[in-house]
Amino acid sequence: MTAEFETFALGDVTLQSGETLKHAKLAYKTYGTLSSKGDNAVLMPTFYTGTHTRNEAYFGPGRAIDPARHFIVSINMFGNGLSSSPSNTVPEQAGHRFPRISLYDNVVCQHRLVVEELGIDRLALVIGWSMAGCQTYHWGALYPDMVEAILPFCASAKTSPHNIVFLEGVKAALQADCAWKGGDYDAQPVAGLKAFARVYAGWAYSQAFFRDGLYRQLGYETIEALLQDWEADHVDNWDANDLMAKLWAWQNGDISANGHYGGDIARALESIRPKAILIPSTTDLYFPPEDNALEAERMPNAEFRPYASDLGHCAASPGKDPAFASFLDRAVADLLS
Missing domain, CATH: 3.40.50.1820 (Alpha/Beta hydrolase fold, catalytic domain)
Structure with a gap:
């Protein structure tokens, strides 16, 4: 494949x-x-x-x-x-x-x-x-x-309305980066993408996942290691405007x-x-x-x-x-x- x-x-x-x-x-x-x-x-x-x-x-x-x-x-x-x-x-x-x-x-x-x-x-x-x-x-x-x-x-x-609110949170985290410039950025808003990833990670897993240390089963020694991996994925692999385009489609699904x-x-x-x-x-x-x-x-x-x-x-x-x-x-x- x-x-x-x-x-x-x-x-x-x-x-x-x-x-x-x-x-x-x-x-x-x-x-x-x-x-x-x-x-x-x-x-x-x-x-x-x-x-x-x-x-x-x-x-x-x-x-x-x-x-x-x-x-x-x-x-x-x-x-x-x-x-x-x-x-x-x-x-x-x-x-x-x-x-x-x-x-x-x-x-x-x-x-x-x-x-x-x-x-x-x-x-x-x-x-x-x-x-x-x-x-x-x-x-x-x-x-x-x-x-x-x-x-x-x-x-x-x-x-759902609650899902829409969750997405508003990750969107706001990205767009708070001064490099965002209303989407008209000269270079990717790295700080915003990292913030987006950190907020997103908290919603992607359950409370028990973090409380019981299940992140270790996925190869992470600490929660911070997981968050840094999420940061790297978003910074290395995703364009900020692409994420916003799909996020709009999701919110209006x-x-x-x-x-x-x-x-x-x-x-x-x-x-x-x-x-x-x-x-x-x-x-x-x-x-x-x-x-x-x-x-x-x-x-x-x-x-x-x-x-x-x-x-x-x-x-x-x-x-x-x-x-x-x-x-x-x-x-x-x-x-x-």
């Missing part, structure tokens, strides 16, 4: 906001081969600080999703630095001038890639963690006749915020006819299991299947918890059987 990817040119795309994303592109990678019946396609969107390469932790030889049996399509969301993003777009839309792109916009464009470029008319499964899971709900609501099953984990169909459902979240959930298993982490601080339980009550073919963990949201982070990988594979197998 390598980092190479392909690019699908969308042309100029009219967004929900009414703005136009110029020369839009989606970066993606496929694994395996589409069957002659076209019935083995699995779609994986990407999450907030992820690209298609990090999705590779969720499948592989002998796993429930296996390139030997499935055609896996891993699509990078807008703003992640590979698909159209503030850091790589045309000059007139670069940086803070990048248009607002919603999760709905992402999924509509992903649908174009799947149908127009790859010739797929059925998806056996759409699956994803965190923001990728939020996009997974959108696939179920927007294309229920195309999707056989969905498996969002540590995600939600609509970003809502499967009903479109012309199909007119803001009626109950009706949108009831329209998700594909089989579904909703997996929260029992200690997730911004996608709590209570939210998924309420969603499952509205969805006609959904099972609520929480995963007990003290790792918080990061229980499902690639490579963090081998037991979660087994738990996820059982759920995938149940949906694909």
Whole structure:
């Protein structure tokens, strides 16, 4: 498995906001081969600080999703630095001038890639963690006749008010750096990115994770070592405006915020006819299991299947918890059987 990817040119795309994303592109990678019946396609969107390469932790030889049996399509969301993003777009839309792109916009464009470029008319499964899971709900609501099953984990169909407030905190930490300059920075706002990472880390894990020293199981001698690693990841790997573009999409995530459902979240959930298993982490601080339980009550073919963990949201982070990988594979197998 390598980092190479392909690019699908969308042309100029009219967004929900009414703005136009110029020369839009989606970066993606496929694994395996589409069957002659076209019935083995699995779609994986990407999450907030992820690209298609990090999705590779969720499948592989002998796993429930296996390139030997499935055609896996891993699509990078807008703003992640590979698909159209503030850091790589045309000059007139670069940086803070990048248009607002919603999760709905992402999924509509992903649908174009799947149908127009790859010739797929059925998806056996759409699956994803965190923001990728939020996009997974959108696939179920927007294309229920195309999707056989969905498996969002540590995600939600609509970003909760508390989740929005959490994101306001990390956003404020980044933007307080004088180098931010309203997004029109000359160099990356390093102090802001470090502050962003430190605030984020406190929400990504549970209270018990820190109280019981579980960070040592992840290779950190101290909490400070963990925080410094989070700082380095954000400074070394992420553009500040890219993070802000995706953060806006996350805060405004809502499967009903479109012309199909007119803001009626109950009706949108009831329209998700594909089989579904909703997996929260029992200690997730911004996608709590209570939210998924309420969603499952509205969805006609959904099972609520929480995963007990003290790792918080990061229980499902690639490579963090081998037991979660087994738990996820059982759920995938149940949906694909």
